[in-house]
Each structure stands twice: as C-alpha cells, then as structure tokens.
Amino acid sequence: MLLYLHGFRSSPRSFKAQLVQQRLRERGLGRYYACPMLDVSPARAIEQAEAAIAAARLSAPSDRPLAIVGSSLGGYYARWLGERHGCPTVLLNPAVHPWTDLERHLGEQPLWHGGGSVKVERHHLQELLDLRVDTLRHPERFYLLAATGDEVLDYREMVASCQGARIRVIEGSDHGISEFADYVDEVLDFCGYGHADNAENAGETRETGQAGTSGEETDNKDGGNA
Numbered sequence: 001m002l003l004y005l006h007g008f009r010s011s012p013r014s015f016k017a018q019l020v021q022q023r024l025r026e027r028g029l030g031r032y033y034a035c036p037m038l039d040v041s042p043a044r045a046i047e048q049a050e051a052a053i054a055a056a057r058l059s060a061p062s063d064r065p066l067a068i069v070g071s072s073l074g075g076y077y078a079r080w081l082g083e084r085h086g087c088p089t090v091l092l093n094p095a096v097h098p099w100t101d102l103e104r105h106l107g108e109q110p111l112w113h114g115g116g117s118v119k120v121e122r123h124h125l126q127e128l129l130d131l132r133v134d135t136l137r138h139p140e141r142f143y144l145l146a147a148t149g150d151e152v153l154d155y156r157e158m159v160a161s162c163q164g165a166r167i168r169v170i171e172g173s174d175h176g177i178s179e180f181a182d183y184v185d186e187v188l189d190f191c192g193y194g195h196a197d198n199a200e201n202a203g204e205t206r207e208t209g210q211a212g213t214s215g216e217e218t219d220n221k222d223g224g225n226a
Contacts, residue, residue, distance in 0.1 A: 001056035001064070002193055003081075004035040005049060007072030008095075008102070009112050011037055016092065016180050021106050028196030032056075032064050038074070040118035042127040049081055055123055067191035072153070072175065073098055080131045082142060086190045090143045093150050093175055096157045099128040139164030143190045145183060147173035166190070 002024065004017050012018075012035040021033045034052045038045040053066060066087040070078025075094025082089030095101060103125060108117045136142055142165035148154040154177040159167060173179055188194070 001032050001034055001053065001066055002029075002188075002191055003049060003052055004033070005070040005074030005077050005081075006035065006038060007066065007074050008098075008105075009109055009118065010071070010074075011111065011114065013114070014071070014112075016177065016184075019180060019184055020069060020188070021077075023188060024193060027188070027193065029064070029193055032193065036174075038077075040120060041124055042077070042131060044138070045077060046080070046131065049077060053081075053085070065192045067193065069187060069191065070094060072114065074146050076128070079133050079136075079142075083133050083137060086138065086141065087119045088141055088143070090145070090187050090190060091162070092145050092177060093147055093153060093155070094144070094158055094161075095153060099125040099132075101153070101166075136162065136165060138167075143187070144168070145170060145177065145187070147175070147177055149164070149173045150173065150175045183214070 002020070004012075004020050006014050006017055008215060017035050021030065021035070024030050034056060036048045036052050038048055056066075058174045067089070068078045068082050068085075068086055068087060069090040069092065070076070070081075071092040071094075075091040076096070076098050078089050079094060102120055106120050106122060108119050110117045139162065142162060142163045144158060144165050144167045146158040146167065147170040148155050149170075149172040155169065159169065159225055166181070170177065170179070170183075177183070194199050
C-alpha cells in the first residue's frame, strides 16, 4: 500500500494527493493507494493511518511494499510512521515542530476543501510532541522534498532534521509544491511503485549526490544545511 497523508486543514482532495492517485492508476497500481481524511487530533490521525495499514495487510497480498508519502503536517506524521514501520517514506515540505506552529491556530479553523472547520485544542499540541522523532534511525529510507520558497515553513529546518536522507531542495516554489507534477514519478519510484509490469524494489533510487539547490539532490550525512 502507498499511504498518502495530507496536511493541516487539507484533505484527500488536495492536488498532490490526487496527482499521486492519478499517476498510480496510470502505472496500473491504483488499487494500492490509500488516503484517509485525517482527524484534527494527532493521536486519532495516527490511529487512522495505522488502521489503513492494518486493513491493507489483511486484504491484499504483499507484492508491493508499504510506503508513506506525507505533506506538511502529514509529513510530520509520516516521519513517525516511517520510523515505526521501517518503510520507504517521502516527506513533502514537512512540519518539523508543529506543536509550536499550531499554537497560533488554537480554536476553530476553516478547512480548505468542502467547507466546514476543525477545532484545534491545546491537548493536541501535547499529542504532537508525543510523536516527535528527533533523529532518523534509518535515514536511507527517507526522501525529503523541501522548497526554498515555502512561505509557511523553513526549508532549512526540514533539511537539518533529515540528515543522511535523500534530499531534493527545490529552488523557489511554495509550500504546496506547485510543480509537484515534475517530481511525482521519482517519488513513486523511490517508494517502490514503478509500473505494474516492472519488478522494482523499494528504495531502488535512493542514491545521494552532492549538496545543491535548484532541484538538485543533496546528501546531508555530514550534517550540513542546504
């Protein structure tokens, strides 16, 4: 299963989620896609993700690996889940310390898609802290896409938090990674979701390069910041 985790106030209707689903269908792998509508409670959101993983393992053969793609707050959840399950994990402009970011969003917050709202409560901040992963134990299983033009989060903090992982720093762009169509194929390849008739292995493309920007991959094993 490829599990996509959307961001704060977002939904399975986000353009990146829909693009991942569309591209999987084009590759003959649409049946492996899952994207639950995540609860505002981080603890509940993790329960939903774990339930989706468990259901997939019960209902489908394991001919494809578990892989996780998370955007923004969903990237924060993906970091925790990826460490727990030891699977290929892609982080798209992930939140690094959301327990402080969301403190200014306490109370009712409108959803981006379909109307309605969610209520952020103070105990949700502690739930976020409970999911904190300071250091990746197996960074080679992670792929970070971080945009220098992110207007919400600092890409430098993202890079610093993913030492040893495969990293692509995108020059410019924005929090939503408007050019995600340019990167979705390499994301799926990293996750082990090549075309249905190809025997690709998860993480086959996890090679790293030298530090760079403008869409170049970087190897952050030496602790340098991009």
